Every structure is written in structure tokens, then in C-alpha cells.
Amino acid sequence: MAFNVAIDGPAGAGKSTIAKAVAKNRGLIYVDTGAMYRAVALYILRTGTDAADTEAVAKVCVGADITIAYEDGVQVVYLNGENVNAFLRTEEVGNMASKTSANPAVRAHLLNLQKNLAANNDCIMDGRDIGTVVLPNAQLKVFLTASSDVRAKRRFDELTAKGEETPDFDKIKADIEQRDYQDSHREIAPLKQAEDAVLVDSSDMNIDQVIARISELCDEKA
Numbered sequence: 001m002a003f004n005v006a007i008d009g010p011a012g013a014g015k016s017t018i019a020k021a022v023a024k025n026r027g028l029i030y031v032d033t034g035a036m037y038r039a040v041a042l043y044i045l046r047t048g049t050d051a052a053d054t055e056a057v058a059k060v061c062v063g064a065d066i067t068i069a070y071e072d073g074v075q076v077v078y079l080n081g082e083n084v085n086a087f088l089r090t091e092e093v094g095n096m097a098s099k100t101s102a103n104p105a106v107r108a109h110l111l112n113l114q115k116n117l118a119a120n121n122d123c124i125m126d127g128r129d130i131g132t133v134v135l136p137n138a139q140l141k142v143f144l145t146a147s148s149d150v151r152a153k154r155r156f157d158e159l160t161a162k163g164e165e166t167p168d169f170d171k172i173k174a175d176i177e178q179r180d181y182q183d184s185h186r187e188i189a190p191l192k193q194a195e196d197a198v199l200v201d202s203s204d205m206n207i208d209q210v211i212a213r214i215s216e217l218c219d220e221k222a
């Protein structure tokens with residue numbers, strides 16, 4: 001049976017940075033499910049579909065064939081055969097993903113892909129509903145969070161480091177809080193801590209401390 005680690009938590013909690021590092025130091029594959037939702041969102045944007053039209057999104061998303069490959073250890077998302085990694089990390093796509101991921105048809109469209117990856121690989125998978133819905137039997141579940149102030153500050157620093165001039169801290173924080181609200185209040189598979197998940201609040205921890213904590217939890221369960 002494959003060894004599965006589920007990491008859930010709100011936007012900007014550092015899930016992907018931490019999961020990538022733990023994947024490397026514990027020999028696991030890193031599965032970024034947010035990137036899959038972002039690829040569907042990109043498709044919805046490209047097709048000019050109205051995100052508020054639930055039926056239209058449900059119909060159109062079927063046309064988004066999402067596949068995953070690993071190239072030099074990096075997850076590559078293919079949308080209808082095109083490598084779309086370069087388009088996924090924009091705010092526009094992230095905000096659209098938060099809306100379209102509330103659609104049950106979009107979630108059903110991606111669920112099997114996620115379950116199959118976990119059944120066939122020792123992996124660490126991050127998202128919002130991994131411990132609660134996708135991998136209810138994962139050997140380790142972690143709920144990784146941090147205050148919205150800390151998450152907004154991290155995003156602010158990231159944008160500044162990328163050379164973006166004067167990012168707007170209040171806007172970043174408001175976007176994060178809106179996404180938190182959408183992700184945790186949707187009817188289907190809302191963001192919430194699984195009962196058997198270990199809570200890690202990284203507000204006062206640095207990256208190395210979080211990586212060490214989760215690696216240690218992996219060793220306890222391996």
C-alpha cells in the first residue's frame with residue numbers, strides 16, 4: 001500500500017513549499033492539487049465561461065483534460081496536451097480557481113486523477129480537502145495554517161522579491177481572507193481540518209522549523 005501524506009490548509013500557509021521539501025527529504029512524490037484546480041480555472045477563463053453560471057462551468061469543465069507528469073522531479077500540469085505550468089500562478093487564475101473549485105462537477109472531474117496518483121505512488125498531496133475527502137485513509141494528515149496577517153506578509157515579500165513595485169498589502173490580505181471564506185464556506189468539500197489531522201500553526205515558525213516538524217511526523221507514521 002502506498003504511503004500517503006495529506007496536507008490541507010488555507011491559501012498562503014506555505015503548503016507547497018513545505019510539501020516539496022518534505023517530498024524531497026522523505027522520497028515522496030509531491031502532488032499539488034491546487035495546480036489542477038488552477039488548470040481547470042485557466043480553461044474556464046480561456047473559454048470565456050461565466051464562473052457564476054454553475055451549469056455552464058459544469059458542462060465546459062468536461063472539456064478540460066488534465067494530466068500530470070513529473071519532469072526533473074517537478075510536477076507538470078498538462079491541459080489538453082499543453083504544458084500550462086507557466087500560466088497557473090497568477091492572481092487572476094487563483095481567484096478564478098477559488099470560484100470554480102466550488103462547483104461539484106469540477107471537483108468530480110479531478111477526484112479520480114488525485115485518488116489514482118495517491119494509490120500508485122508514495123506521495124505528499126496538498127490542497128483543501130485531501131484529508132477529509134480525497135485521501136480519508138492517508139497515514140498522516142496535517143492541517144497547516146497561519147494567521148491571515150502572516151500569510152499576507154509572506155505573499156507581499158514574495159511579490160517584492162519578484163521585483164513587483166509597491167504591492168498593496170491591504171489588497172493582498174483582503175484577497176486571502178476572501179479566498180479563505182470561499183474555500184471554507186462552500187457546500188462541497190469545504191476547507192476544514194480533518195478530525196484526525198495534526199494542526200501545525202506556522203505563524204511563529206520559520207520554513208525550516210515547519211519542514212522539520214512535518215518530516216518528524218512522517219517518520220512517526222512510516
Ligand code: DC
Pocket residue numbers: 011012033034035037038094097098099101102126127128129130179183
Ligand atoms: O492551493 P492553491 O492556491 O493553488 O489552490 C487554488 C484554489 O483551488 C483554491 O482557492 C481552492 C482550490 N482547491 C480546492 O478547492 N481543493 C483542493 N484540493 C486544492 C485547491
